Amino acid sequence: MRILKLLAVLLVAGLGTAALWYLPNRPVPLDPPPGGKLKSVSFAPFRDGQSPLTRVYPSTEQIDEDLAAIAPQVAGIRTYTSLEGLEVVPELAKKHGLQVTMGAWLSSKLDKNEAEVNSLIALANRYPDTITRVIVGNEVLLRGELTPEQITGYLRKVKAAIKQPVSYADVWEWWLKYPQMAKEVDYITIHLLPYWEDIPASVEKGAEHIAWSYREISQRFPGKPILIGETGWPTAGRARGAAAPGLVAKAQFINQVIRLAGTEGFDVNIIEAFDQNWKQKLEGTVGGHWGLYTVDRKPKFSLAGPVVENPKWVEHAALSVIAGSALVGVLVASGPALPLSALAALAVLSDGFASLYLHAADLGLHWSYYWQDLTLTAVMLALTGALGLCILMAAHRALSSGRGLSAEPLRGLVRDAGYGRLDRVGAAVTLALTALLVVWSFLIVFDGRYRNFPTWYAAIPALGLPILGWLRAGRRPAGTDWRSAMAAGSLFRPAVAVVRTPVRAPRAELWLGRLLLIGATLTLLAEGVLPVDAPLRGWLAGTSAMPLSAIDWAHPNVEALVWAGLQAMLSLPFLASVRLARAAQPAGAAQPGEVRP
Numbered sequence: 001m002r003i004l005k006l007l008a009v010l011l012v013a014g015l016g017t018a019a020l021w022y023l024p025n026r027p028v029p030l031d032p033p034p035g036g037k038l039k040s041v042s043f044a045p046f047r048d049g050q051s052p053l054t055r056v057y058p059s060t061e062q063i064d065e066d067l068a069a070i071a072p073q074v075a076g077i078r079t080y081t082s083l084e085g086l087e088v089v090p091e092l093a094k095k096h097g098l099q100v101t102m103g104a105w106l107s108s109k110l111d112k113n114e115a116e117v118n119s120l121i122a123l124a125n126r127y128p129d130t131i132t133r134v135i136v137g138n139e140v141l142l143r144g145e146l147t148p149e150q151i152t153g154y155l156r157k158v159k160a161a162i163k164q165p166v167s168y169a170d171v172w173e174w175w176l177k178y179p180q181m182a183k184e185v186d187y188i189t190i191h192l193l194p195y196w197e198d199i200p201a202s203v204e205k206g207a208e209h210i211a212w213s214y215r216e217i218s219q220r221f222p223g224k225p226i227l228i229g230e231t232g233w234p235t236a237g238r239a240r241g242a243a244a245p246g247l248v249a250k251a252q253f254i255n256q257v258i259r260l261a262g263t264e265g266f267d268v269n270i271i272e273a274f275d276q277n278w279k280q281k282l283e284g285t286v287g288g289h290w291g292l293y294t295v296d297r298k299p300k301f302s303l304a305g306p307v308v309e310n311p312k313w314v315e316h317a318a319l320s321v322i323a324g325s326a327l328v329g330v331l332v333a334s335g336p337a338l339p340l341s342a343l344a345a346l347a348v349l350s351d352g353f354a355s356l357y358l359h360a361a362d363l364g365l366h367w368s369y370y371w372q373d374l375t376l377t378a379v380m381l382a383l384t385g386a387l388g389l390c391i392l393m394a395a396h397r398a399l400s401s402g403r404g405l406s407a408e409p410l411r412g413l414v415r416d417a418g419y420g421r422l423d424r425v426g427a428a429v430t431l432a433l434t435a436l437l438v439v440w441s442f443l444i445v446f447d448g449r450y451r452n453f454p455t456w457y458a459a460i461p462a463l464g465l466p467i468l469g470w471l472r473a474g475r476r477p478a479g480t481d482w483r484s485a486m487a488a489g490s491l492f493r494p495a496v497a498v499v500r501t502p503v504r505a506p507r508a509e510l511w512l513g514r515l516l517l518i519g520a521t522l523t524l525l526a527e528g529v530l531p532v533d534a535p536l537r538g539w540l541a542g543t544s545a546m547p548l549s550a551i552d553w554a555h556p557n558v559e560a561l562v563w564a565g566l567q568a569m570l571s572l573p574f575l576a577s578v579r580l581a582r583a584a585q586p587a588g589a590a591q592p593g594e595v596r597p
Helices: 002-025 060-070 086-095 110-126 148-161 172-177 179-184 203-220 247-264 277-287 313-333 340-367 371-400 417-447 455-473 507-528 536-540 558-584
Strands: 076-078 099-104 131-138 166-171 188-191 226-231 267-270
Touching (some): 002 313, 002 340, 060 086, 086 099, 086 110, 099 110, 110 148, 148 166, 148 179, 166 226, 172 188, 172 203, 188 203, 203 247, 247 267, 313 340, 340 371, 340 455, 371 417, 417 455, 417 507, 507 558
Parallel strands (some): 076 099, 099 131, 131 166, 166 188, 188 226, 226 267
16 A cells, blocks of 8 residues: 555656646747748858867868758858868858858958958859858957958958958947948948847847847948848857747747848848857857757757757656656655655655756756866766755655654665764755855856856755755744754754754854845846846947847846846755854854954
């Protein structure tokens, strides 16, 4: 009977877990794009282990494979350099029936610029039918590497040497800042990336933002042809204001842009063909995930839909249920029979922790590329996993309190007397993980442009510790302060061992509680109160051309709000420790953290 009851509880909890995985991963339909093909995509064929930073470039065979992979979906490509192994692109593109917008990369390295421009001229003259237009320089003014006069010199040199139209590419606002550049080009190339705007736009307003910005440039430079040289949406990384990365968001955005281009007659190039992990060094996680294909050359979604946010959600749900059920089985086998309500609580907690941990592991490993990111991911996953196990063991002990539990779960790890290792391990892991989250919080507030929110690492401690405290509070000895069950310093002690006269809370708990609340407040002020983040300062300073009406008030930064909320919840056990210690201090005694002469 005991086994049947356990299996029934695990079955119901597993079905609930599967439903929670399904809800955010329901298929989203898309209307097939008109024309069937994208007009142009940015083409950078770097694979893992290759990058212009390390000067390890793709081979001719790899470039040929990449062009063959995208040719059925696109009509043309845009390159950013005429060197670094991409000299073979025009010949291979001709083979696959693709047109090429060839680029020359300009930087502060003047000798390299000359080589780029000379290669571009030679290729444009050798392949006049394949290279239909060229772009000299990409966001050079934005990076501040050359002056408008220097760029003008390169533009004039190329225009005098080839027959194809010549342009320079930069963020759309920079054309308003340097309008003299327009007379030096045959067509204007603007970059419209709602995610990176000073006032980020949501995917729902992405097409509207592009149309507005395009009209601004068109009205400022009437009669001048315009190419939207970059527009797209990232599939991974942190949210910026209303702009939240995601697979469904990218599919919806691309679908909107294609239709907008067809309706308005816009000339559009989508960024980009393949994910580029090397860009994470420059732009964080989000920089490496703008591709229509993964770095492994697998298409992320079909342009005709439907699209699922996490295509592997079924496997992840199954693993979560299996892992959660296994943990419950081990814990229940080591103790007395539990009532149905206690079994249900333990199963829900275990399945929930398994789901949160698996999601954190999947994102952490998928989003990390460089060794320092992988190391941080490994540390956070180790601490989160250890804390989750400690919370489950402590919750089982609390639920078993008063039911004849003669031995702790997993006997070799926890002892009956002296609170055992669970007390010490749980407290140490809690402090270590919380300290890392506090540091992360302040880094995001003051230098957060390329940093991810640690939401999934914080979910288990922020939800699990208060839940554990609540379970313990219902089983504390009569006459004890409820805060003695909630306090971080005693969370992993047996409920029957909660002291009536608590000891002074360590300073670490005092400061962690305070810093978590400060971090939550600063997060709200920096990113959560207004649905925009730090770049709003650019608009306030008058350097942004976007109007106040561009703020997407209906779509706040949900990720920032959740992160702030988790910080506030995580502070509760630490604040309970401080309040408990203060309540126990004799009148006139020094308070925790207070230094007296």
